[in-house]
Amino acid sequence: MEKNPTWMAVVAGAMQRDDGRFLLQRRPLEKHHGGLWEFPGGKIEVGESPRNALVRELNEELTVTIDPQDLVAQAFAEEMPAGGRPGIVILLYTVIAWQGFPVAEPGAEIGWFGLAEADRLALPPLDKALVRSLCE
Numbered sequence: 540m541e542k543n544p545t546w547m548a549v550v551a552g553a554m555q556r557d558d559g560r561f562l563l564q565r566r567p568l569e570k571h572h573g574g575l576w577e578f579p580g581g582k583i584e585v586g587e588s589p590r591n592a593l594v595r596e597l598n599e600e601l602t603v604t605i606d607p608q609d610l611v612a613q614a615f616a617e618e619m620p621a622g623g624r625p626g627i628v629i630l631l632y633t634v635i636a637w638q639g640f641p642v643a644e645p646g647a648e649i650g651w652f653g654l655a656e657a658d659r660l661a662l663p664p665l666d667k668a669l670v671r672s673l674c675e
């Protein structure tokens with residue numbers, strides 16, 4: 540059996556404000572999908588549950604504190620392995636409450652967008668479907 544990981548498990552969070560806008564973050568240029576806007580989040584580490592991974596990532600990336608019980612499963616999407624890159628399965632949670640004001644890491648850019656506005660941004664392929672799931 541193939542022992543090298545061929546799939547990457549990623550968690551992401553949709554943080555929606557009272558005015559309906561939600562937070563997206565621009566990926567650093569030098570990374571895969573560089574310059575595209577995506578939901579904050581990242582890879583699940585070995586031994587971590589998806590919820591705890593998302594709580595950790597949102598704290599590292601935005602300094603906010605979240606109770607894992609305030610994450611509601613929203614959608615998932617997958618991208619097949621290609622060109623030597625592993626496949627991605629991404630789990631999107633809606634973040635129904637958080638503590639603290641989201642602050643971007645040095646060099647990162649964040650913004651709050653309405654659904655129609657977000658749909659017109661340059662997004663990774665998987666995020667098109669994830670953004671649209673928020674309209675349903």
Ligand SMILES: Nc1nc2c([nH]c(=O)n2[C@@H]2O[C@H](COP(=O)(O)OP(=O)(O)OP(=O)(O)O)[C@@H](O)[C@H]2O)c(=O)[nH]1
Nearest residue numbers: 549551571572577578579580581582627629663665666
């Ligand atoms: N965080 C996040 N990653 C996404 C989204 N959509 C999407 O295709 N991805 C992809 O999922 C992969 C993993 O994300 P990541 O690079 O943020 O993970 P990480 O922070 O743990 O990694 P790092 O430690 O290398 O920075 C990247 O290829 C990224 O482009 C999304 O909405 N949010």
